[in-house]
């Protein structure tokens with residue numbers, strides 16, 4: 024028996040973390056065991072990698088950055104995500120392989136196929152049943168981060184143009200694999216987005232053996 028694996032993607036400021044947390048709370052309320060996790064930083068080792076990759080003062084070569092995200096991912100999948108899925112749990116994850124393809128491929132202009140291949144090696148090819156994209160115009164996303172008066176990390180400090188390439192990369196992936204992606208308009212209210220998400224995830228759960236209905 025395997026659990027349900029759902030990942031969340033989008034620009035910084037798209038609201039994915041809020042939606043993930045609300046979905047996790049709802050799924051727990053209806054009786055599922057949920058692991059809510061994130062990349063980078065879903066494990067202790069991952070926290071160390073997260074600190075380097077987001078807070079190092081100075082440049083990191085694009086290929087080194089891609090390898091750091093992949094190293095975080097390899098450890099996270101092997102020690103936390105696969106075991107939870109094998110126990111039949113629901114795993115909700117903030118960012119995954121598609122973040123590397125969008126940010127290091129689209130953003131840093133590395134070869135997207137090579138970046139994906141690196142992460143597929145790192146994870147032994149594990150893919151989620153569903154990837155939710157909270158799609159948002161980069162200028163709006165930047166405005167939200169500014170309004171929250173957040174101190175930018177290395178990647179958030181990149182220009183709007185960098186984020187435009189990321190958004191385009193996400194939309195291209197979603198178009199290429201509509202069976203895995205659910206694209207939501209992140210300008211909708213948080214309640215509307217949550218309702219759409221619940222409906223979609225409830226459909227997935229009831230169509231599966233083992234995790235369908237209340238667990």
Ligand code: TYD
Pocket residue numbers: 035040061062063077092117118119120122123124126127178179
């Ligand atoms: P995130 O945890 O979503 O940011 P925050 O703590 O601000 O909510 O992601 C951290 C940053 O790392 C984000 O800017 C996207 C970037 N990132 C990559 O560039 N590649 C990756 O593979 C991943 C997982 C994240």
